[in-house]
Amino acid sequence: MAAITEEHLIESIADALQFISYYHPGDFVQAMTAAWEREENKGAKDAMAQILVNSRMCAIGHRPICQDTGAANIHIKVGVEAPLKLKRSLQEIADEGTRQGYARDTNPLRASVVVDPFGSRKNSGDNTPCMLTVEMVAGDSVEVEVAAKGGGSENKSKFTTLNPSGNVADWVVETVETLGAGWCPPGVLGIGVGGNADKVMAMAKQALSEPLDMQELLRRGPSNNVEELRVEIYERVNALGIGAQGLGGVTTVLDVKVKSWPTHAASLPVGLIPNCAATRHVHFTLDGSGPATFTPPAVEDYPDIVLDAAGAQSRKLDLDDLNDEVVASLTPGETLLLSGTLYTGRDAAHKRMIDMMDRGEELPVDLNRKAIYYVGPVDAVGDEAIGPAGPTTSTRMDKFTDRILADTGLKVMVGKAERGQIGLDAIAKHDAAYLIAVGGAAYLVSKAIKDAKPVAFEDLGMEAIYELQVQDMPVTVAVDTQGNSIHRSGPAEWKKKIAERA
Structure with missing residues (x-):
């Protein structure tokens, strides 16, 4: 039997x-x-x-579904009889595959891994090391599960230990x-x-790569305790009315x-790990025959959806004319098309700006x-102005919001998901507004960005401040100048509607 080599693993992982x-996986x-539907x-x-439109565009254009191209999660099952021809450790081999996969010129993927979690948090530059787990199993082959896990969903992972009589659902x-x-x-x-x-957190992560079959399960009905638990959680979570985004x-x-x-x-340990709308994973087996x-x-497997490109139901907003009257007129749930100048800035840029203001220095x-715009884009290729550039989770910026709004005169923020109470209070205090772009539609969003140039903090890599020129960038008003949030009113309304039908 031919040997399974380092090159087979490296090329396959990349x-x-x-x-x-x-x-996206077909299921x-x-x-x-x-x-x-x-x-x-x-x-x-x-x-x-x-x-869904973004997914189809990415499949055709071979560009990332999400700007957060994730940490590489690699699980390797090594058959005890597998004919291995390896000199390096599996961590080193998997890291080399990750390095090559993320650095490919035709589709460079965003490096998001920092090597020092305590101090400088310096980016490794190539998304290594990967998050590797290894299991020895029966057989003579090597099975590999490769997934890319974004920070927004990974940050929501939870663990608890219930009493033995506790209720998991x-x-x-x-x-x-x-x-x-x-x-x-x-x-x-x-x-x-x-x-x-x-063990329980590893199982929760591994479960995310299993085939999706809930609709089939609902049609035939559960046949054991695990399936009953799955159905109960599915129905009860959807009854919360949280909804897409x-x-x-x-x-x-x-x-x-x-x-x-x-x-x-x-x-009774219980682990919970959600996977986002940018779910990404694939499984392969190596038997010595090659990568x-x-x-x-x-x-044809993707639905044929035509978006309202003309924005007939959306209001156009000129970002170069954000006076108080215009900002005050924005209402939660309203859809907008943004045009004009839009700056980028995430956690590191916000912290650096505040440090500069504390020292009395002028901002760049x-x-x-x-x-x-709270975003860390993928590098551009070809004639792109910018690579996929979807929003990051905005609550991470909440602790900076009051100071930034007070000292800079910023009027509008764009990100994804809800704002915490600190953020809401700051928005209302300074008569600002918060808008959301769709997380999981990064390539689609990037098509509205016509020009991008770094203007500050270039050493921060993808967290540098860019000046963007956007045209008809689709967003939704999430928080108005009074602090009213669609992320509170929307789920509350739909939770009530769903309950009334039960």
Whole structure:
């Protein structure tokens, strides 16, 4: 039997990371399409339409589904009889595959991994090291699961240890209700039950790569305790009314996947990890015959959705004319098309600006009556002005918001998901507004960006401040100048509607 070599693993992992950067799994597209067809809330339905159109565009253009091309999660099952010809450790080999996958010139992927989590948080520059787990199993082949996990959904991971008599479904539903929309619903919930703390979280992560079959399960009905738990959580979470992007609606989760393991008699560990609308994973097997090959989905597998390109139902907003009257006229739930100058800025840029203001230094950009976009884009290729550039989770900027609004005169922020109470208070205090772009539609959003140039903090890489020129960039008003939030009113309205039907 031919040997399985380092080169087989490296090339396969690199190709897999490229493949999943622009191809959603087919079952995910099917589940999202079915949810889009069922959705009753127009705002949520439009958000899902953008996600599906973006998915099709990425499949055709071979560009990332999301600007957060994720940390590389690699799980390798090594057959105990597999004929391996390796000199380096599996971590080193998987890291080399990750390095090559993320640095490909034709489709460079965003490097998001920082090597020092405590101090400088310096970016590794190539997205290594990958997050590797290894398992020895029976057999003579090597099975590999490659996934790219974005920070927005990973940050919402939760763990608890219930009493043995505790109710898993109750804990999951109560926890999901507190997560907000930062994990970019609708997506998938991975749940582990049993084992211990590390085992249960590993199971929750592995569950996310299982096939999506909830609609089939609902048609035939559950046949065991695990399937009953899946259905119960699916129905109860969707009854929360959170909806796509947290706008309110009938679908918050597309599927619920559960894995379990024996546990201590005194314990009931439960792990919860959500996967976002940029769910990305692929599985392959190596047997010594060479690197893995991947079969792309057919374009016909994607729904044929035509977005309202002319924006007939959307109001146009000139970002170069943000006077108080215009900003005050924005209402939660209203859809807008933005044109004009839009600056970028995330956590690191906000912190650096505040440090400069504390020292009495002049900022490198004038944000007075301007708008800022919370984004860390992918590098451009070819004639692109910018690579995929979807929004990041805005709550991370809440602690900076009051100072930035007070000292710079900034009037509008654009990001994704809800704002916390600190952010809402600051927005109302300074008569500003907060808008959201659709998380999971990064390539689509980037097409509205006609020019991009770095203007400050270039050493921060993807967290540098860019000056963008946008034309008809689609967004939704999330928070008005009074602090009223669509992420509160929308889910509350749809939770009530769903309950009245029950």
